[in-house]
Amino acid sequence: MAFKPLAALVALLSVSIAHGAITRRVTCPDGVNTVANAACCPLFAVRDDIQESLFDGGKCGEEVHESLRLTFHDAIGFSPSLTAQGKFGGGGADGSIAIFESIETGYHANLGIDEIINEQATFILKHNMTAGDFIQFAGAVGVSNCPGAPQLEFLLGRPAATAPAPDKTVPEPFDTVDSILARFGDAGFSPQEVIALLASHSVAAADHVDPAIPGTPFDSTPSDFDPQIFIEVQLRGTLFPGTGGNQGEVESPYPGEIRLQSDHNLARDSRTACFWQSLANNQQQMQAQFKAAMAKLAVLGQDVSQMVDCSDVIPVPLPPATTPHIPAGLSQNNIEQACATAAFPTLPIDVGPQTSIPPVPGS
Ligand code: HEM
Numbered sequence: 001m002a003f004k005p006l007a008a009l010v011a012l013l014s015v016s017i018a019h020g021a022i023t024r025r026v027t028c029p030d031g032v033n034t035v036a037n038a039a040c041c042p043l044f045a046v047r048d049d050i051q052e053s054l055f056d057g058g059k060c061g062e063e064v065h066e067s068l069r070l071t072f073h074d075a076i077g078f079s080p081s082l083t084a085q086g087k088f089g090g091g092g093a094d095g096s097i098a099i100f101e102s103i104e105t106g107y108h109a110n111l112g113i114d115e116i117i118n119e120q121a122t123f124i125l126k127h128n129m130t131a132g133d134f135i136q137f138a139g140a141v142g143v144s145n146c147p148g149a150p151q152l153e154f155l156l157g158r159p160a161a162t163a164p165a166p167d168k169t170v171p172e173p174f175d176t177v178d179s180i181l182a183r184f185g186d187a188g189f190s191p192q193e194v195i196a197l198l199a200s201h202s203v204a205a206a207d208h209v210d211p212a213i214p215g216t217p218f219d220s221t222p223s224d225f226d227p228q229i230f231i232e233v234q235l236r237g238t239l240f241p242g243t244g245g246n247q248g249e250v251e252s253p254y255p256g257e258i259r260l261q262s263d264h265n266l267a268r269d270s271r272t273a274c275f276w277q278s279l280a281n282n283q284q285q286m287q288a289q290f291k292a293a294m295a296k297l298a299v300l301g302q303d304v305s306q307m308v309d310c311s312d313v314i315p316v317p318l319p320p321a322t323t324p325h326i327p328a329g330l331s332q333n334n335i336e337q338a339c340a341t342a343a344f345p346t347l348p349i350d351v352g353p354q355t356s357i358p359p360v361p362g363s
Pocket of ligand 1: 062065068171172173197198200201203206207209248260
């Protein structure tokens with residue numbers, strides 16, 4: 001296996017001084033890249049390959065969105081409460097969704113996920129990584145293409161999955177807030193961490209909620225990791241971008257934008273509304289909270305003591321390309337105040353005709 005943490009690699013050691021402390025860095029055999037741990041060296045070639053051939057030359061497009069969704073659907077297959085009942089609770093971020101694709105893609109919540117599993121399969125084989133490592137690595141590299149994203153952590157060393165995750169571990173958009181918080185709680189996440197993870201819906205679209213309008217984004221800036229998701233989901237919904245009446249969908253505020261019932265309810269529930277609102281005008285907090293929650297998600301079910309920190313292979317994302325605003329056509333009056341203890345932040349409003357949001361192009 002090429003990426004065993006203890007793999008012997010020919011590498012040159014160099015000593016550099018950072019922040020007044022002496023740190024030992026390793027120069028990889030390519031003579032260019034330096035890392036903290038030599039076991040991470042082969043990841044540079046994987047990174048460059050997927051940036052070019054999976055993510056269309058480093059874009060924050062459909063494959064990045066799908067790869068990020070996949071990190072979640074693989075990792076959340078982890079249920080200590082099932083284990084406590086003597087059942088198999090799933091191996092977490094173990095790649096089971098790819099290894100046992102024929103089983104897990106049959107689960108209703110995984111509708112459409114087969115597309116990115118199949119695209120990633122070629123790269124997993126080519127680079128001889130475990131599926132669990134590859135899925136989390138691709139998610140972290142992919143998100144770095146979205147301006148405003150944090151540089152996510154990446155730990156290497158997930159063994160191959162041995163069994164499929166059970167059904168019903170992935171929440172559905174039509175689940176109640178109680179059920180969503182309980183499911184995440186079972187996997188070890190607080191209500192605030194659930195909201196932090198939902199920053200992912202800032203770079204996201206739906207193909208299957210309303211199948212007549214694939215690629216319909218959740219906010220007006222699906223290629224930017226920005227707080228627009230936390231702003232736009234708080235606006236009063238008035239329309240369906242497509243047919244309406246779809247399970248898990250509620251009305252959205254702008255033509256071309258789709259809203260999940262789960263996002264809508266979490267933005268308005270007393271347990272989560274104030275934290276949701278606190279991220280609406282705070283890119284830095286959004287980044288920091290998402291980074292911390294993703295670090296936890298990416299190693300669910302794994303023995304971290306056996307893993308190697310290869311975060312220095314993940315590119316540093318570009319700074320945000322947007323500042324928090326209300327897209328043209330609506331105003332602060334359209335915000336549905338839900339937090340009982342603080343007012344929703346006052347935001348600049350774009351001028352111009354009612355915003356209509358184009359779909360995320362397929363590639
Ligand atoms: C309450 C929990 C969640 C629910 C109910 C939910 C539900 C959904 C649904 C229904 C879609 C649309 C799928 C489609 O029709 O193509 C979607 C897309 C997406 N979700 Fe979530 N999600 C949740 C949490 C998360 C988390 C924690 C992450 C990542 C950390 C995530 C990342 C994404 C991404 C990136 C997409 C866009 C995929 C694309 O554009 O192809 N979601 N989610």
